[in-house]
C-alpha cells in the first residue's frame with residue numbers, strides 16, 4: 001500500500017533520513033516507533049506530501065508521488081486520511097462542519113447529504129449525534145481525538161495516518177481509542193500507519209512495528225521479532241519496566 005525506497009530528507013545540513021526503505025502492507029496496522037527526534041513525524045509528512053524529500057521514491061497504492069500530476073495528486077488524497085497529534089480541528093467550526101471540510105473540498109453534494117455523511121462518520125468514531133453541533137472547545141480531549149478521527153474518515157479512505165493518537169489521553173481513554181482504531185481497521189479493511197510512543201498501543205493493536213533509528217528503518221516486523229532485535233534503543237525500549245507493564249513479554 002505504501003512503498004518507500006531510498007528516502008532522504010533533510011533540513012539544511014541536518015539529515016533526518018538517509019536511504020530509508022519502508023513497506024506498509026494492505027490491511028495492516030503498522031506502528032512506527034523510535035527515539036525522540038528520529039524523524040517519525042517527518043517520515044509521515046514526507047509520505048503524505050507535506051515535505052519534499054531530497055532523494056528517494058514514495059509510492060502510495062502503486063502511484064509514484066513525485067510523478068503525479070496535480071490532478072492525480074488531488075485524487076489520490078481522497079484515498080487517505082490523516083489525524084495529526086493535536087487533532088487540528090478548526091476551532092471556529094462545529095464538529096459537524098469540521099467533518100464536512102474534506103467533503104466540500106473534494107465533492108459537490110447537497111447540504112443535507114453532506115450533513116448525513118458527517119453524522120455517519122461521527123457514529124463510526126463512537127460519538128453521539130448531538131456532538132455535531134458542538135464546538136471543539138466544548139469537548140474532552142478524548143472526544144476531540146474522536147472528532148478528528150471522524151474527519152479523517154470523511155472521504156472513506158483506504159489508508160489512515162495517525163500521529164500519536166493516544167498522546168494526552170488517560171489510559172482508559174487511550175485503550176478505548178486503540179480499540180476503535182482496530183475495529184475500524186478490521187471492519188473497513190483500513191491500512192493504518194500509526195506513529196506512537198505508547199507501548200500499550202503497540203502491544204494491543206499493531207500487526208507489525210517499524211523502528212526508526214540511525215536515519216533508517218532498523219527493523220519492520222511483528223512485536224516478537226522486534227523485541228529480539230539487537231539494538232540498544234530497541235532493547236531498552238522493549239525490555240524496560242514500561243514494556244513489562246504493557247505486557248510486552250518474551
Ligand SMILES: Nc1ncnc2c1ncn2[C@@H]1O[C@H](COP(=O)(O)OP(=O)(O)OP(=O)(O)O)[C@@H](O)[C@H]1O
Pocket residue numbers: 011016034035036037038039040041042043
Ligand atoms: N520544520 C522543520 N525545520 C527544521 N527541522 C525540523 C523541522 N521539522 C522537524 N525537524 C527536525 O527533524 C528531526 C525529526 O523530527 P520529528 O518531528 O520527525 O521527530 P519525531 O521522531 O517525530 O520526534 P518526537 O518523538 O519527539 O515527536 C528533529 O531533529 C527535528 O528537530
